[in-house]
Amino acid sequence: MEMSAEKLVQLIAQRVYDRKGFNIMAIDVREVSSITDFLLIAEGNIERHVVAISEDIQDCMREIGEKPFRVEGRENGDWLVLDYLNIMIHLFIPEMREKYQLEKLWSNGKIVDLHIETDKSKSNAI
Template sequence: MYWLSERTPALSTETSRRTKEETAAAVRVIGEDGPLEEMEALVLETLDDDKAEDVVAIDLRGKSSVTDIMIIASGRSSRHVSAIATHLIDTLKETGRVKTRIEGLQTCDWVLIDAGDIVIHLFRPEVRTFYNLEKMWSVDPETPASAADPAV
């Protein structure tokens, strides 16, 4: 079970979804400008609730000025991606993230949800393979200075 704070469980132990009371408690704990780690946990928990596949969280703090955390996940079909996106958007709105920007919800091949400090990419598997965002944002091993500089 994830915990959003010492006093608020993220999920009810009887159900796999957050109850309205738990969401209201999370709103009080997280707030509009709540800690990044708690918002990340909420997003990951929501993706897990909706059976998102191959969920990857990439920490971009210090690497990008666009966002701090990028989360990439897949749905089995366009309908599954749509359901995941809709539930995630509703959850973010319940926690005070009403200025969330959404792209791609019409076709649901690739849905981008920009929640400010966290950007979520939801893909159908074949679209995710084509764009391969994980590879683009991964940190390459450093090349030795002698290999990079032919003059040495």
């Protein structure tokens, strides 16, 4: 059974959080872009962290039968893009995210309400 793009965005955001990624946001750009439906933007502390987050996302997506159309930036790790066609994931080190400010570029998109289960919410559920 195929998962909707909306559910995939939520799944990916959770995986990024679980790998200690931060400043996670998703933007619905279906009304303003023909390139993709959703952008997910997040940060890792250093290049190696960004690469590790991207590898975890790819493992997760592979488990549900999704392969990236393209992966860019793995050599440097300061800005890595995973293109799943309907979802484009941008992982940055903080300096690169600040430099390119993709959120401003796509400010006419709609911010997606992410339902990330934090460590705090997990402990409250016990």
